[in-house]
Amino acid sequence: MRGEGRRPGHRRVASRPVGVRFEELAWRETPIGLISLRRRRDPSLGVEVYEVKLDDEFLMSSLFPVAEIELARLGLAPLAGHGLDVVVGGLGLGYTARTALSDDRVGSLLVVEAIEDVIDWHRRELLPFAAGLASDARTRFVRADFFAAVADGTGFDPGEPGRRFHAVLLDVDHSPRNVLHPAHAAFYTPDGLRRLAAHLHPDGVFALWSDDPPDPAFGEALAAVFRTARAHVVPFANPLTGGESANTVYVAQR
Template sequence: MGVRFEELAWRETPIGAISLRRRRDPALDVDVYEVKLDDEYLMSSLFPVAEIELARLGLAPLGDEPLDVVVGGLGLGYTARTALEDTRVRSVLVVETIEDVIDWHRRQLLPFAAGLAPDPRTRFVRADFFAAVADGSGFDPDRPGRRFHAVLLDVDHSPRNVLHPSHAAFYTTEGLRRLADLLLPDGVFALWSDDPPDDAFGGVLAEVFPTWQAHVVPFANPLTGGQSANTVYVARR
């Protein structure tokens, strides 16, 4: 019998202790990878559907030209990996505030994300996504203010349920306008949320972007035997 539980990585960070764990689920007969911040679960390999759809829905409105994409929040790598599967994508710049999370991928600790770190189109930037938007410097430290075709964000639980109070300002009209300045004309901002569609946040999006839509993404929940859902917001300049 193999190991039922293993802590693969742990580190104290400014926002709490982050850990990567692998456990064997005997009922499902699969290895489950989970990320926790202190005692709070951030993500699980049991529920990758909405992270995958964040990339698919976010890139779908764009044209056939080569695309430069930003992924805010690396996590288990599903969004970045899915973006790389799109043949239009020329580059994926991943902005992640915790160096250890980047290291998980460089060390190939996540078998389902194999190929993400070695892909020549991938570039990891250790930075605070929200600070990069707020100060206008942008996501590419070599080209301040550089604009991208798409920004795909999966960091907070939702616009109302943020991991750190400093993130809240991003989800305002001013914060989103700063983000829009880092998009190319017709560029797309896509956001993952654990909450149902939020009409109030939709109103904020509408003040900044000419078009936006909230997509409900259902997925099978093997823990409950039923169905759960996340939301992916897609807004376009």
């Protein structure tokens, strides 16, 4: 997820009082700040909103799931056949992983997440829109640093080093330029992308969520490694502004 911790910290789980408009469900101190999951009732929209925060910064909100959903749909669209083996890097609120599982061509889903508490949110089904993700027989959670797994060459499956996959769907950093930790920056270079591509089958797909508009420099890095690369602008209604916002989903195929 956006906001990876690197060592254990303090954790708290709250029970939900009846009739409240706001509740903090869980939080954990990490070296990069306090990561928390909260639920609130938005009276103007008439919905319950789930949010992930890093200190006072909002990382994810259930009000804006469109691009996370499209990350899975666009990333899997170029692939043919059934029994697809898929990696999701960054679990977060679970929209990308849950959408991937809704594709009946997916045979296995490996979710790589650095924070154990985030995995625990899903195992305890704190997020109703992601219900069934943890219990699906195709799902396996791996607590690991996605970027370190690429950099050291071991790959994403601890039980099968060097295993290849049909698709890798990544949603951790804000964008290739706006990373959560300096160590992530090397991943977005041609060398880093080549290391990632080594974990894909021929014709395999790498797809990436970004909060920024399409970045020509990153597009060139993708084109240097992959046979095809495209940046999809994903617009969505923003109920907070009454207007429209957009994210970017990059899709590159070997």
